[in-house]
Amino acid sequence: MERRHFLIGSTMAGSAAFAQSPNDRIATAIIGVGNRGSHLLQGVLAQPDARVAAVCDIKPDRLDKAATAAAKDNAKTFTDYRKVLDMNDVEAVYIATPPYLHTEMAIAALKAGKHVYCEKPIGTTPQQVRDLMKAAKASKKVFQAGQQLRSMKMYQQAVQQIRDGVIGDLLWVKAQRHASADLPYDGSSGDWYYDVSKSGGYLVEQSVHNLDLANWVIGAHPVRANGFGSTVLHKSEPPNRTIFDSGSITYQYPSGLLMSFTQMVFHPRAMPAGSQYINVYGSKGSIDLMSNNMVYSLTEPRKAAVPLMAGKPEEDEHAHIVAFYNCVRKGAASPSGIDIGATAALTAILGHEAMSTGKTVEWKSFGVEL
Numbered sequence: 569m570e571r572r573h574f575l576i577g578s579t580m581a582g583s584a585a586f587a588q589s590p591n592d593r594i595a596t597a598i599i600g601v602g603n604r605g606s607h608l609l610q611g612v613l614a615q616p617d618a619r620v621a622a623v624c625d626i627k628p629d630r631l632d633k634a635a636t637a638a639a640k641d642n643a644k645t646f647t648d649y650r651k652v653l654d655m656n657d658v659e660a661v662y663i664a665t666p667p668y669l670h671t672e673m674a675i676a677a678l679k680a681g682k683h684v685y686c687e688k689p690i691g692t693t694p695q696q697v698r699d700l701m702k703a704a705k706a707s708k709k710v711f712q713a714g715q716q717l718r719s720m721k722m723y724q725q726a727v728q729q730i731r732d733g734v735i736g737d738l739l740w741v742k743a744q745r746h747a748s749a750d751l752p753y754d755g756s757s758g759d760w761y762y763d764v765s766k767s768g769g770y771l772v773e774q775s776v777h778n779l780d781l782a783n784w785v786i787g788a789h790p791v792r793a794n795g796f797g798s799t800v801l802h803k804s805e806p807p808n809r810t811i812f813d814s815g816s817i818t819y820q821y822p823s824g825l826l827m828s829f830t831q832m833v834f835h836p837r838a839m840p841a842g843s844q845y846i847n848v849y850g851s852k853g854s855i856d857l858m859s860n861n862m863v864y865s866l867t868e869p870r871k872a873a874v875p876l877m878a879g880k881p882e883e884d885e886h887a888h889i890v891a892f893y894n895c896v897r898k899g900a901a902s903p904s905g906i907d908i909g910a911t912a913a914l915t916a917i918l919g920h921e922a923m924s925t926g927k928t929v930e931w932k933s934f935g936v937e938l
Contacts, residue, residue: 594896596660597622597652597682599673601634602756604687604714605664609634611886612662613641617893624652630756649673653680660710660896663687666760667768671696678707683896685889687714689776689913690906692768694934697910697917701936704906710895712902713909715780716888721881726857727784729876734863735850741827743782743846745775746835750813753806764810769797771815771923772916775831778844778858779919780904780912782827785848785857789911789938790819790827790918792930797923801834817919829919907938 596618598609602625612618620638624646625631635645646652652661653676660683663673667689674686684704690713691697704711717723730738751757760766767773783789795817802813814832821827835842846857853865855876862873884890894900904912914934921929 593617593619594659594893595619595621595655595657596662597624597655597658598634598662598664599624599649599652600663600665600669600687601625601630602627602664605662606630606634606637608662608664608685608687608889609637611889613638614886615889615893617897618660621658622646622652622655624649650676653677653682659683660685660892664714666757666766667692667773668760668766671700674700674711675703678703678709678711681709683710683892685712685714685892686909688780688909689768689772689916690909691913692766692772692917694914694917694936697913697934698936701906701910710892710902711906711909712888712892712895713904713906713912714888715777715904715908715912717777717781718784718903718908719887719891720883721887722861722877722883723781723784723857725877725881726855726861730785730848730850730855731787734852734876735848735855736852736866738786738823738825738848738850740825740849741782741786741846742849743778743827743844744830745778745844746831746842747833748835748837748842750802750805750833758806762806762809762811767811768917769811769920770813770831770833771817771920772913775829775919776912776916778846779829779915780908781857782829782846783911783915785846786821786825786827788821788823789915790821790931792928793817793819793918793922794926794928795829795919795922796926797920812923815919815923817922819915819919910936911938 596612601623620641620643622644623634626647631645661677662685664687671691674684677684797812797815799813817829819827845859848855852867856862861876863876864873865871891903895902
């Protein structure tokens, strides 16, 4: 499943927020220009207030492709990210490398005085998250996590309506992220994704988006989780695989609310209730948040389902990038600063540890104050 699944629309509604002279554009570097990094590169190139000063990757074919894409900005090319951070003119850095490298690179970039956009997850272990939180809070630079759902108008409006009580008090959440197949074994992520020490596993690397949206809706992070993970279909695909292909988790939140979350990679495309959804249940009714945004009444069971909002709002596919530059340029608050990035990552790590151990894992064991 492509990680850009969540990015909808192709309008550039927010991208013309600034109209700066070429010499006043924010010098930006992209570290990691694979699948996700290439999309970020296109988003940066679309911003009139930014220029791509450098691109960095260890794979020559990716680097050449990125350099060609950024030719109008005469971007420099590097295979060592530390040389990017040595560039005095670079003000902002995007980090889109495999997850286990995110923390190391983000901390180094912050210490080098750069604004940082770090792809999710911001860390794959509690220690990594703690270290990055410490560095981000000590820095005067902008830090933004790549939890891009936070910049989508559809979810902003939906969360606000839920906050306003459209379905009453929240009672329970059922969510899933199902796919019909693994990521391609010979694809751009195949050399690290199936190694749990590098990706963190399916839940941490991909479902962190879904878990972040659930936390946002609930207005809290879980206090504990239990569950089980297994590899039932792809037991030796690819060889030396160490991530699960299926799992089931129950998260408990401070109010006592429970969320049931499942993940797997063998859901037939034509089978109903596939792919991804977050069903939010309240005392007055329920919402199918990710699928159709319909409200189903509990108090008036014969009442037909009604749309949560009148039509889907027009989305800018690069809205999260626009938000980042608004933070850098205007000092605006980030839609997904370090606390949100850390909460999302730790929620995924909590679930992964529960699945891996078969035990109830407590959030407080992570030693993180938010």
